[in-house]
Amino acid sequence: QVTLKESGPGILQPSQTLSLTCTFSGFSLSTYGMGVGWIRQPSGKGLEWLANIWWDDDKYYNPSLKNRLTISKDTSNNQAFLKITNVDTADTATYYCARIEPGSFDYWGQGVMVTVSS
Amino acid sequence: DIQMTQSPASLSASLEEIVTITCQASQDIGNWLAWYQQKPGKSPQLLIHSATSLADGIPSRFSGSRSGTQYSLKISRLQVEDTGIYYCLQRYSNPWTFGGGTKLELK
Numbered sequence: 001q002v003t004l005k006e007s008g009p010g011i012l013q014p015s016q017t018l019s020l021t022c023t024f025s026g027f028s029l030s031t032y033g034m035g036v037g038w039i040r041q042p043s044g045k046g047l048e049w050l051a052n053i054w055w056d057d058d059k060y061y062n063p064s065l066k067n068r069l070t071i072s073k074d075t076s077n078n079q080a081f082l083k084i085t086n087v088d089t090a091d092t093a094t095y096y097c098a099r100i101e102p103g104s105f106d107y108w109g110q111g112v113m114v115t116v117s118s
Numbered sequence: 119d120i121q122m123t124q125s126p127a128s129l130s131a132s133l134e135e136i137v138t139i140t141c142q143a144s145q146d147i148g149n150w151l152a153w154y155q156q157k158p159g160k161s162p163q164l165l166i167h168s169a170t171s172l173a174d175g176i177p178s179r180f181s182g183s184r185s186g187t188q189y190s191l192k193i194s195r196l197q198v199e200d201t202g203i204y205y206c207l208q209r210y211s212n213p214w215t216f217g218g219g220t221k222l223e224l225k
Contacts, residue, residue: 037214044189047154047162047205049214062213073225096161104152108161 001025004036004097006020013113018084018114022097026107029055029075036080038071040093041062042112048093052100087116098115120144120208124217137193139220141206146187147192150210153191157202157203165204188223198224 004024012018020038025070027034037052051071061069070083080097092115098105121144121208131137141151149169154162164173166182169189193200203222206217 046219047207047216049207049216052214060212064213091154098161103150103171104164104207105154105162106164106173108163111161 002099004013004034004099004107006097006112007110008095008112008114009115010039011117011118012097013104014084014088014116016116018082018087018091018116020084020095020097020112020114022080022082022109024078024080024099024109027099027101028078029073029080029111031055033101035083037098037100037105038080039098039105039108040091041096043095045066051082051094055101069074089116092116119213120147120211120215121159122206122208122215122217124206124220126220127218128221128223130223131196132225133198137196137200137222138179138195139204139222140204141217142189143187143189143208144194147208147210148210150183151182151184151189152207152209153172154205154207155200155202162205196224205207 001067008020035054051069053059053071068085073080094111094113096111098108123142129186151169156162165180169184170182181192183190200207
């Protein structure tokens with residue numbers, strides 16, 4: 001059974017760094033072809049893809065967030081991570097992680113709400 | 119970036135009605151398209167991947183098709199549980215991009 005769960009700080013202040021963790025089970029990020037992605041959704045708005053990391057440690061980022069994103073993984077502990085630097089109120093959203101297989105995001109976490117506020 | 123233009127933005131339909139939602143890609147994306155359903159307060163659920171392949175556990179009343187760079191999601195007989203917001207996603211090239219969403223309600 002595939003499950004993913006996101007965790008994060010809940011609330012943080014502008015200019016801080018947002019650190020998110022995706023803890024998953026039921027698959028391995030060391031398996032050929034497997035990937036994990038991060039997607040966010042501001043309240044009442046649509047979905048925005050942020051970044052993907054693959055079994056071979058290839059990483060891809062949404063250029064709209066310029067160089068603020070860093071994605072990484074810990075294969076041994078079945079976790080993936082996303083850091084967003086220099087956050088502001090526009091980064092307030094629900095953040096999801098999702099498995100990539102066979103051709104898209106097939107399993108999603110429940111999401112974690114992040115609020116950026118001074 | 120590849121733009122995914124989704125239409126309509128909202129849709130009201132009756133039970134058992136046939137419903138069609140479309141996504142127009144700004145360039146060729148092959149079959150690298152997926153459809154998702156999202157219910158309030160829940161994470162999106164995969165319905166269709168690779169443009170036409172039904173995801174595991176999804177009812178057969180859902181189907182996907184492609185005509186050139188236009189992709190369609192069809193619900194053959196609308197049920198109460200089909201209400202929600204539908205999104206398309208292209209994964210042909212980075213950045214992956216979602217359509218703007220279609221809110222489907224019961225009439």
